[in-house]
Amino acid sequence: MDVIVQLQRQIVDFTASLYREGYVDDQFTQLQKLQDESSPDFVMEVASLFFVDCEKLVNNMARALELQAVDFKQVDSHVHQLKGSSSSVGAARIKNACIAFRTYCESQDREGCLRCLQLVNHEYAQLKIKLQTLFRLEQQIVAAGGTIPVLQ
Amino acid sequence: MSSSQNSTVTKEEMFDGNENHINNGNPFSVLVVDDDNVVRTIHKMMLEVKGMEVQLATNGKEAVDLHRVGACFNLILMDKDMPVMNGYQATKELRDMGVNCPIIGVTSSTEEAELEEFMEAGLDDCICKPLTIEKIACYLPGVASTSTANHRDDYDDYVEVEDENADRASSTNSNNN
Numbered sequence: 001m002d003v004i005v006q007l008q009r010q011i012v013d014f015t016a017s018l019y020r021e022g023y024v025d026d027q028f029t030q031l032q033k034l035q036d037e038s039s040p041d042f043v044m045e046v047a048s049l050f051f052v053d054c055e056k057l058v059n060n061m062a063r064a065l066e067l068q069a070v071d072f073k074q075v076d077s078h079v080h081q082l083k084g085s086s087s088s089v090g091a092a093r094i095k096n097a098c099i100a101f102r103t104y105c106e107s108q109d110r111e112g113c114l115r116c117l118q119l120v121n122h123e124y125a126q127l128k129i130k131l132q133t134l135f136r137l138e139q140q141i142v143a144a145g146g147t148i149p150v151l152q
Numbered sequence: 153m154s155s156s157q158n159s160t161v162t163k164e165e166m167f168d169g170n171e172n173h174i175n176n177g178n179p180f181s182v183l184v185v186d187d188d189n190v191v192r193t194i195h196k197m198m199l200e201v202k203g204m205e206v207q208l209a210t211n212g213k214e215a216v217d218l219h220r221v222g223a224c225f226n227l228i229l230m231d232k233d234m235p236v237m238n239g240y241q242a243t244k245e246l247r248d249m250g251v252n253c254p255i256i257g258v259t260s261s262t263e264e265a266e267l268e269e270f271m272e273a274g275l276d277d278c279i280c281k282p283l284t285i286e287k288i289a290c291y292l293p294g295v296a297s298t299s300t301a302n303h304r305d306d307y308d309d310y311v312e313v314e315d316e317n318a319d320r321a322s323s324t325n326s327n328n329n
Contacts, residue, residue, distance in 0.1 A: 027282045050190045084260035085190040087282045
């Protein structure tokens with residue numbers, strides 16, 4: 001029982017840090033509320049879909065920016081899509097990075113776009129590590145027979 | 153941004169005053185039109201936990217084709233930017249076909265002009281992502297609206313983050329040098 005309590009405390013603290021450091025916002029809470037006994041892995045499944053999409057879009061952006069004649073509309077379209085999906089999962093820092101990215105696409109600033117791409121990539125990598133840690137903790141609690149606490 | 157002038161179904165006709173949907177006993181059906189798999193998955197779950205029956209379409213053409221073969225929905229959530237046929241074109245076609253259920257635009261766009269243009273296609277309302285049940289509560293049976301937030305407040309949040317992004321971008325850049 002001590003192990004479960006300890007794990008639950010760890011999850012609460014870790015989740016709180018995700019919000020405090022701006023990695024996720026209230027939309028992530030909305031996703032967690034959708035998770036229940038009938039769909040116990042909903043958040044993990046959505047996160048996995050998001051990471052696959054994110055990688056694909058980042059690769060598309062990188063390829064588009066490598067070209068001699070950059071099609072900024074195309075780059076913007078990829079950023080726009082990533083902004084939509086990141087806001088829907090509550091990935092706040094990625095969403096915010098996309099907002100800045102779009103202004104550089106509008107002004108057709110290749111260097112600015114490359115800096116933003118670097119930032120998006122960085123934020124994606126960080127979020128992936130954080131959420132994988134969270135899901136691992138949740139799995140440990142369930143394996144130990146405990147329940148996953150929900151941060152209010 | 154709301155203009156319930158395009159659907160010909162009034163709220164009184166949709167609900168019987170006790171928030172019970174008048175639909176010949178059939179569940180309230182929603183068509184979610186979005187090219188993003190992540191967004192479709194989330195929106196589907198949000199609606200299903202509230203008891204709605206959800207069908208998905210990956211672009212505007214799929215949405216139009218569904219109606220051409222006789223499908224009928226109580227509500228359509230329409231993304232704006234999609235390949236093959238975008239939300240504007242799909243909404244126009246659906247209205248031209250005589251589809252009169254509420255159609256709500258759901259977009260990541262925050263440009264006033266873009267949202268107004270999207271509305272002109274025949275939308276009843278247009279909201280910014282992320283979608284929450286509160287934002288569309290008035291279109292769903294048995295879902296009380298608890299939010300007093302203006303949908304357009306989302307835009308103000310976007311304006312504020314631009315400065316934070318500029319700082320973070322230059323900070324990451326200098327850390328990597």
